[in-house]
Amino acid sequence: MRIDYDPDAHALYITVRDAEPTFGEDVSPGVIGHYDSTGHLVGVEILDVIGPVDAMRHLTIPDPAPSVSA
DSSP states (O other): OEEEEETTTTEEEEEOSSSOOOEEEEEETTEEEEEOTTSOEEEEEEOOTHHHHHHHTTOOOOOOOOOOOO
16 A cells, blocks of 8 residues: 655545556545556545645644553
């Protein structure tokens, strides 16, 4: 698996298989599945990822609760 990010386009591409994509299909808003000639998924493109990434900059994650030993 390989992940590439294009900062100019704010697009993320996740390669899941080393094959040439021959067609793409919208699988949900802003997400395109890319498939080879036999219909196997070869990659996933996520458009406009800057929104979720920017939102995560302001995310506060609390420390986990301390573990208790018996």
